[in-house]
Amino acid sequence: MKTGHFLTTLLLVTALAGPAGAAPAPQPSESTARPSWSWPLSPRPAVVRPFDPPPEPWLSGHRGADLQAAADGAPVTSPADGVVSFVGVVVDRPVITVDHGGGLRSSFEPVRSTLHQGDPVTQGQELGVLEPGHCGQLPCVHWGVRRGEEYVDPLPFIMDLRPSVLLPLEGPP
Numbered sequence: 084m085k086t087g088h089f090l091t092t093l094l095l096v097t098a099l100a101g102p103a104g105a106a107p108a109p110q111p112s113e114s115t116a117r118p119s120w121s122w123p124l125s126p127r128p129a130v131v132r133p134f135d136p137p138p139e140p141w142l143s144g145h146r147g148a149d150l151q152a153a154a155d156g157a158p159v160t161s162p163a164d165g166v167v168s169f170v171g172v173v174v175d176r177p178v179i180t181v182d183h184g185g186g187l188r189s190s191f192e193p194v195r196s197t198l199h200q201g202d203p204v205t206q207g208q209e210l211g212v213l214e215p216g217h218c219g220q221l222p223c224v225h226w227g228v229r230r231g232e233e234y235v236d237p238l239p240f241i242m243d244l245r246p247s248v249l250l251p252l253e254g255p256p
């Protein structure tokens with residue numbers, strides 16, 4: 084009897100505390116997961132071709148996002164702090180990879196770099212210069228992000244994805 088009453092009270096308290104306690108929870112978790120990376124090109128690039136992962140790992144797809152550059156030879160910058168983990172040519176394309184820690188790595192191609200494996204880089208630091216060819220005539224950089232060995236969409240890591248056309252041009256006085 085007593086135990087039953089206690090349990091009922093406990094359930095009631097839990098039920099009452101549940102919604103109230105759960106309501107503010109999304110707020111902190113959203114802010115801790117807030118993206119903090121910056122665009123690897125300036126001015127802010129257009130996305131020429133989005134991330135389009137293949138349905139199966141062995142099929143073809145687009146394992147990164149293509150960003151339009153102002154011109155070939157444009158500087159490509161690190162979207163976040165990290166350490167250069169690879170600089171070299173893959174097949175016929177110059178590639179630089181930055182390890183951001185936490186299992187996350189960014190790769191950029193075709194980018195010619197004078198950095199070396201092990202070099203620390205900071206957010207916004209120039210990694211190298213864009214070479215032509217990834218988007219035909221259009222100057223563009225291919226940005227791939229891996230979490231572990233899995234390719235993920237780079238764009239959610241960017242801190243501000245609001246379309247620039249929606250930014251207020253003239254606010255109320």
Ligand SMILES: [Zn+2]
Pocket residue numbers: 132145147148149217224225226
């Ligand atoms: Zn691409």
